[in-house]
Amino acid sequence: MAKEFVAEPDLQFTKDLIAAGGTDLKKCYQCATCSVACRIAPDNNPYPRKEMIWAQWGLKNKLINDPDIWLCHQCNDCSTQCPRGANPGDTLKAIRKMVVQENSRPAFLGKLVGEKSMFVLATGIPVILVGLLLYVSGWSFPEGPVTYSAHHLPPKKDGFIFTPALQVLFTGALLFAVISLFLSLKAYWQNLNDNNPVPAGRQQKPFVPSLVEALSEILPHSTFKDCEANNIRYSSHLLAFWGMIGLAVTTGIVAFNVDILGILPPSLNGPGTVPIKILGNVSAVAFIIGLGIMLMRRLTAPDQTGGSSYFDWFFIYTILGTGLTGLLTELFRWSGIIGGTYVVYTIHLIFVMTLLLYLPFSKFAHIGYRTVAIAWSKSVGRNLKTTVRPNYVPSASAETAAE
């Protein structure tokens, strides 16, 4: 410790962490098994041993501005090897939730998404928004084959949902989410810079090259692979991650084609007739398999996945709901159940709205925070490896026990 450090314990923060899933954090007795069990923690100031004592002491400021919690991919090697059952993996997860809440803009939405007692309200808002959309479009199903998009308001209704209203609502939600997340992340980057001194003799790299370096690790999940206890998570997350990217690309291209170029949506051309459709379907299947594995693992092997908190369940509910209702809509349409198609499609819209609206406040936000924190770590070079020192002889003062 180069600088004098005065601890300012925030005991409520410790209680909040315990409530948010870090149930066993007080069992930690600082043996540092976790810091070594973790295969991806850096050699200089590895995590999660230090986070455990900060959590016990309620050192909120340290934890909220600690980039290392996002380097953790929660494979739970630390928790399975912990001699005390203190479950450091669960504590880091709880800290991540607090970071998301702490940086939320507007802050009340962080509480809305993070608190179990707010579930009805949190899920009610997207229902109301989509309900408004239906109201504007007229409640009835259109005649004839499945037609999602209406270009005229009732009584000349020629499809299910009035497209301009849908565009306004969903683009608005997306813009809101992106701007909110962007502001949060900008502040978060600043906090990381302000609270974590760059190691002496090291020059901090600028943001963009650091981000590129971070993405080159995130996109192939190359660090994720090193986990031991819950290694299957690497495959399932990779599937869900690329499935989601595939779906986002599909949605983007289709929206561009339909809205800007005026080309008919591929749903009207039958299954698999255009490459975009193949991309969409393959992505959807990957997405659902990946999430399905994660869900099953959480239900059947909690000793390896770690505990699952409300924050986790809410995100799984939203993202798996989105995927499943999307796929179901397609299946209903193929099987010719027209009414069912519209009903499931409506539910799908509600899930998509939930996902978009709460992107910066739910666990979904990890996509941003993790990227920023990994980029920050790259910018200061937090990845040293200690070499083996044969016949190690310490300097006179360094090694003999302090005091």
Place this chain on the structure above:
Amino acid sequence: MAGEKTVLVVGGGISGITAAVEAAEAGCKVILVEKQPYLGGRVARMNKYFPKLCPPTCGLEINFKRIRKNPDITVYTLANVESVSGSSGAYTATIKINPRYVEDHAATSKCVDDCPADISNEFNYGMDKCKAVRLPYEMAFPMSLVADAEALRAVNGSELGAFMDSCESRGIRIDLHAQPETFKVDVSSVIWATGWVPYDATKLDKLGFGKFANVITNVMMERLANVGGPTAGHIVRPSDGKKVNNLAFVQCAGSRDENHLPYCSSICCLASLKQATYLRDYNPEAQAHIFYIDLRAYGRFEYFFDRVRNDEKILLTKGKIVNIFEDPVTKDVIVEGEDIMSGEKIRRAFDMVVLATGMQPTTSIDKIPTAGVEYDEFGFLVSDQGIHAAGVTKRPMDVGTCLQDATGAALKALQDTLGR
């Protein structure tokens, strides 16, 4: 007085011996049952005691003398208690005595040398071999030969016959057909002092014991440093016999760990501090490095800790060793942990590593063959009615505490003999 009442003491280690002589010297008859062919238990295999660093043999000798001159103590070695029934004040115990397979009428250990069969020397924790017909160790009590019948039977017939004839001619009779003997005894009270086993280090799969030659345990280190041990007291590493210059101690190897022994064995820190002095005394150039979670030197042992840590070549680092690897070429052992004070990961090579494994009560493996006794979650005996625990059967403790505890158990046994 206790008169003709008898106390059964099970386990002939330091606790059992102490309880036996204390009860006998207070006027009881005592039956002392030990499963090994010799008395002394784990203590007989120690090199030195902390904190005085004196050898255990002198303390054992005094106790053996007390046993020898006391006609009220009957010692059965190679014996097990098969069952205990009854209640406080009136127990019946079944004792089974296994044969030694050898009668040494000439009171010599000569025939040991030409024995054709070698067995793993369990007295030295398997670090060397010994003859199948042997004296258990040089100070053994009783000072009698013992034979491993199974190993002898594996020798081919003519060679074995020649060996047995040669023994016979020297007054040593080997009888491979000897049978165990089982009998019942009536006793007033039972003292259970079956002690402990070192926690099985092969269960610590990240620490490489059993995989890497130069990873040993603390009980093995006692033998390695002892003149009667496998290297005659030379602290050299098992892989190549190289003098150890650079030794690491891994504290809490399997202790305070809910995946292994959840409790603290209380003595391993002091044992490692003590063993560090073995190395420093043997090789003044050498350096010992102790990695710990918390160094626990309780009570007056604080002074011992102070004394040891003032040695500048005994290093103490806070941080548990989590992984152990081996350099395949040099056979050096590489330990991995986090130095908590500096917050840096440690990855360092040593000539040899000692795992400070804890004490597991023998009663967690071999329960007392009777009804109505209670154990805690770790297998330590907690009930104290008629069958009294002494020493490590009760909880982990050092030798000095065992002596006090065994004396207390003897007093309780005496009370049972009076029917109070």
